[in-house]
Amino acid sequence: MTRSPVVPDWSVPAPTATSTALPDPDPTWTSPALFGDDERTRRHERNLLALIVIALAVAAVLLGAPVPIRALFSLPALVLVAGSAATPLVLGRPPTLDPGPAEATAGAHGDDAGVRWLLTVLLGLLSLLASVLVVAVLGFAINTTSVVLAIGVLAALLLAVGQLRDLDLAHAPVPSRAAARATLKARARGGIWVLTAGAVLVGAVLLAQSLRPVPTETYTVLRFTNATQFGPDPVSARPGQQMILEIAVQSYGYQLTAEAPTVAVSVAGQPARDVEVSFQPVLAHPAGVDPGDSAQLGAVAFDAPSKPGLYQVELRADALPQGADPTSLVTWLLVQS
Amino acid sequence: MQSQVDWTPLVSDPREPQPSWAKALLSRAGALPWPLLVAAAAVGVVLVGWSYRMSAAGAPAGGYYLTFWAGMLLAILPVSAKVAAPLTPRAQRIWGITLLGVLTAVPKYLRNPDQPLYHDEYAHWREAVDVLSTGQLLRPNALIPIVQFFPGTSAFTAAIERLTGLSVWHSGQLIVAVMHVLTLLAMFLLAEAHLRTSQAGAVAALVYAVNPSAVYFDTQYAYESVAMGLFAWVLALASLAGKASTRRHRVGFTVAALIAVAGCIVTHHLTTLFLLVVLGVVCVGITWRTRSRRRAARRAATEEAPAPMTSGIEGAVWWTVLAGTVVMAGLWLVFVASPTVSYLSPYFGGSVKQLATMAQTDGDSGGRKVLAATVQPLWERILTAGAPFVLGVFCLVGSYRLWLHRFPGPTATLALMTFGLIYFPSVPFVLAPSGAEGARRSWAFTYVGVALIVTLVALGRRPGRKPLVPPRWRTAVGMLLLAVLLIGNVGGGLNDPYRFPGPFRWGTDTNSASNEARTVARQLSAQAGTVRVVADGYTALQLVAYGGLEVAAPSTGFPAWELTQTPNDPPLELAKMLAGSEYDYLVVDIRMGEEAAFNGTNYGPGDPLEGQVTPMAYLTRLDHVPWASRVMATEHLRVYRLDLRRLGAVAQAGS
Numbered sequence: 007m008t009r010s011p012v013v014p015d016w017s018v019p020a021p022t023a024t025s026t027a028l029p030d031p032d033p034t035w036t037s038p039a040l041f042g043d044d045e046r047t048r049r050h051e052r053n054l055l056a057l058i059v060i061a062l063a064v065a066a067v068l069l070g071a072p073v074p075i076r077a078l079f080s081l082p083a084l085v086l087v088a089g090s091a092a093t094p095l096v097l098g099r100p101p102t103l104d105p106g107p108a109e110a111t112a113g114a115h116g117d118d119a120g121v122r123w124l125l126t127v128l129l130g131l132l133s134l135l136a137s138v139l140v141v142a143v144l145g146f147a148i149n150t151t152s153v154v155l156a157i158g159v160l161a162a163l164l165l166a167v168g169q170l171r172d173l174d175l176a177h178a179p180v181p182s183r184a185a186a187r188a189t190l191k192a193r194a195r196g197g198i199w200v201l202t203a204g205a206v207l208v209g210a211v212l213l214a215q216s217l218r219p220v221p222t223e224t225y226t227v228l229r230f231t232n233a234t235q236f237g238p239d240p241v242s243a244r245p246g247q248q249m250i251l252e253i254a255v256q257s258y259g260y261q262l263t264a265e266a267p268t269v270a271v272s273v274a275g276q277p278a279r280d281v282e283v284s285f286q287p288v289l290a291h292p293a294g295v296d297p298g299d300s301a302q303l304g305a306v307a308f309d310a311p312s313k314p315g316l317y318q319v320e321l322r323a324d325a326l327p328q329g330a331d332p333t334s335l336v337t338w339l340l341v342q343s
Numbered sequence: 344m345q346s347q348v349d350w351t352p353l354v355s356d357p358r359e360p361q362p363s364w365a366k367a368l369l370s371r372a373g374a375l376p377w378p379l380l381v382a383a384a385a386v387g388v389v390l391v392g393w394s395y396r397m398s399a400a401g402a403p404a405g406g407y408y409l410t411f412w413a414g415m416l417l418a419i420l421p422v423s424a425k426v427a428a429p430l431t432p433r434a435q436r437i438w439g440i441t442l443l444g445v446l447t448a449v450p451k452y453l454r455n456p457d458q459p460l461y462h463d464e465y466a467h468w469r470e471a472v473d474v475l476s477t478g479q480l481l482r483p484n485a486l487i488p489i490v491q492f493f494p495g496t497s498a499f500t501a502a503i504e505r506l507t508g509l510s511v512w513h514s515g516q517l518i519v520a521v522m523h524v525l526t527l528l529a530m531f532l533l534a535e536a537h538l539r540t541s542q543a544g545a546v547a548a549l550v551y552a553v554n555p556s557a558v559y560f561d562t563q564y565a566y567e568s569v570a571m572g573l574f575a576w577v578l579a580l581a582s583l584a585g586k587a588s589t590r591r592h593r594v595g596f597t598v599a600a601l602i603a604v605a606g607c608i609v610t611h612h613l614t615t616l617f618l619l620v621v622l623g624v625v626c627v628g629i630t631w632r633t634r635s636r637r638r639a640a641r642r643a644a645t646e647e648a649p650a651p652m653t654s655g656i657e658g659a660v661w662w663t664v665l666a667g668t669v670v671m672a673g674l675w676l677v678f679v680a681s682p683t684v685s686y687l688s689p690y691f692g693g694s695v696k697q698l699a700t701m702a703q704t705d706g707d708s709g710g711r712k713v714l715a716a717t718v719q720p721l722w723e724r725i726l727t728a729g730a731p732f733v734l735g736v737f738c739l740v741g742s743y744r745l746w747l748h749r750f751p752g753p754t755a756t757l758a759l760m761t762f763g764l765i766y767f768p769s770v771p772f773v774l775a776p777s778g779a780e781g782a783r784r785s786w787a788f789t790y791v792g793v794a795l796i797v798t799l800v801a802l803g804r805r806p807g808r809k810p811l812v813p814p815r816w817r818t819a820v821g822m823l824l825l826a827v828l829l830i831g832n833v834g835g836g837l838n839d840p841y842r843f844p845g846p847f848r849w850g851t852d853t854n855s856a857s858n859e860a861r862t863v864a865r866q867l868s869a870q871a872g873t874v875r876v877v878a879d880g881y882t883a884l885q886l887v888a889y890g891g892l893e894v895a896a897p898s899t900g901f902p903a904w905e906l907t908q909t910p911n912d913p914p915l916e917l918a919k920m921l922a923g924s925e926y927d928y929l930v931v932d933i934r935m936g937e938e939a940a941f942n943g944t945n946y947g948p949g950d951p952l953e954g955q956v957t958p959m960a961y962l963t964r965l966d967h968v969p970w971a972s973r974v975m976a977t978e979h980l981r982v983y984r985l986d987l988r989r990l991g992a993v994a995q996a997g998s
Contacts, residue, residue, distance in 0.1 A: 067506055077507040084506065096602075097595035120437055121583070124528055125599060128576055131499070131521065132606050134506075138480070138498035139609065147478030153505040203381045203442075210385035211449060214392020215456055218844065219399050223858045227866060229975035229982075236871045236974060238927075240986055258862060295869040296862050316969055336966045336973040338986070 089130025091164035224259035278308035387418025398843035444524030451562035463565035492680035495610025522572035529575035554790035570611030585657035628758035730831025763792015850940025864890030904946035918994035
């Protein structure tokens, strides 16, 4: 079988069938091997700029900058700088680009700008993971300061190692200033287009999200607030002793009315003797854990049975505004002489 | 000699001259303007949101399914046509795949944008919350205990939360979305490295993007979603290393692959296991083939040995990655995650046993019924059943062509394809209760190989023969098949309550979630601390996630369900277990007494009332037993403080 001249040989690395890499390689880029003092200075400037970006991103986090700034600047900056610094450490300098078409070189060893960009993101993300793991292994608490300093230091270290090894950021061939301006212009155009497309999609997602009806739930929580009801020991009393059960009523999705709920107490299935019910005024928007829309604290006092034994005590809070199912609480009272 | 190693006839080269009319047609897909693609995607996204609105309002299923798929296809097919077109520049393919990654993550994002809803999401969200609140990794996890030993997801989330100030949930969503996109891009690089064209890379990424787990399962906030990206990157980087022509790049890509391996190992056990399997398949394939060819050469007594399909260097790369994975995974297993083996082993043994039992009894012994009790429209069910057949045809054709050409091509590529064929024997496992989960989860991995085979067939040429599909219809047929796979695979992935919002429905992880249960979780935690609780499987999710409570995991060995699923007091053995483990609270949702659980059970496998409504008398009796005090109540939920000493005494008397 004769090999088609237009088809690559499987036994050797072959060019990918591409027309451009991401971003388009610029043939005016200078090979790192040919760096002069000027290029070297610009590389140092670029590393310095990266360090400044790290410092700004870290400062924004430590100073508690607003979430959008931290989400849109600090996180991407730290991830991309760390990734950009790590990529050349792993892959070495980018390939020297011949002035020919991209496909002649891009796939020659699987190393092109597109792969380097993607690897930058991947290694940047993994540096986030590594930072947290290192913080944990060293015994520091995982908090804002430790995490941001860890990722900042890691990114700076990667830059420093690259500098020492005479490597550069991921897209290292340093273009001439004119070429850099042209590249910047092209990238700015591309960036604007990507941002516009991103904004359109984000807008569509937000619109789709807003279409979803937000279900409103209306319910009531009735609970004991005495610590003894939640403690390990059973509730006990002497015969005839006055018992006080503290309760709370909390409303969700509606407001309790000023009128106190009607509370009935039964002991062993019989109405309790000398029941006194008292409620504090309704609190609108109370404080606390998941406090609901309104709350009312109350206490129910009644006399324990006169004979020793184990009694069921049921407390029914009827006439709650939403009381489709009159909510009740049940406890067991051990009467001992 | 060379003809044996040449499989170029299988892959078309887009640089070949095309007939002018075909070129014009094909270039139309490639020339679709980006503004049009983005606009179509935006409209599609809004339609998906509209379908959720319809389902949440309780509209007929046919309507919201149709709207959903209209939106998805409108969003996905144009960009798919663009990235798969022969003449699309590589950079645009990469951007297109990035867009595709975003679009395939949107349905899950819109499903629950603000809080966890899937079972695993509760566990991982709680893990991240605990990590952030304590400042330490490896926190115990009540819902999925093994999560404790794989801190990758919570570490990523904690880092993003601390750096950005986003909520824990949105930080988790962000890392999952980014990893989802990176997975598809890795698939692109992997297929490009193996099949040698960026078009092949794009088609493989498209096929992978419609795997059964891609749209809902692997976009949920869970460790597999994060690890999946790392898995794909390990394979892509190893492939790039294997194909690299310079030592520097070979070493560099290998090192990068090993870094990704480390990330994968600390993130998810099952993904690491699949990584070991696929690396093992590739390594064994390379070694076996190299040796067999050497033997053949010796037998032929030729001085000129046939050119090896995969150079020794490529084999060394794959073996290095495998060795690194084995060493790192072994160290992690020994020093950090030793309970992993006991966690995973029941799934393997159990599912094989169940499948064998079902086969012996004509499948009528507790097996699962696929698509049973579903509201899916008939057309989606047909496509769900048809998707594996479509893949089967592709794989048969691919295998036949490979056989016809005496299995040409690099061994690593063939090995990855062979790994993909595991997809087919795994399909029957969805009928076995304990195998269904594993089978479903395997598809995201085996689809890597499946995507390579499908791409090989889709782009393959038959020299000297008329193409099966005329070039002018290729785009249309390709998009049609993609739509079939997308709809069929998503339909076969998760069930309706997982995919669509809806009115409250008892017995689902998703549509049984309520603010009422969340409030009870928080209030109980605030009042009693992080106590141990017995609860049904649906309320338990809220109790763990929002209250940080420790919830019992009932089983036949620990039948905690007997507190509500029988009319009797619990037996002495259970009372002892409850007391020994200090399960001081019982939370009951009385809706289990009003309708049967959608998922079949209230407490999971072994529940004695499987498929039945719990009699209300079983629940109301709890107000009259001396060992339970109702200390908190809402319209639907009741919290009982258990007096375990009294329970023990009652059980003792009863026995």
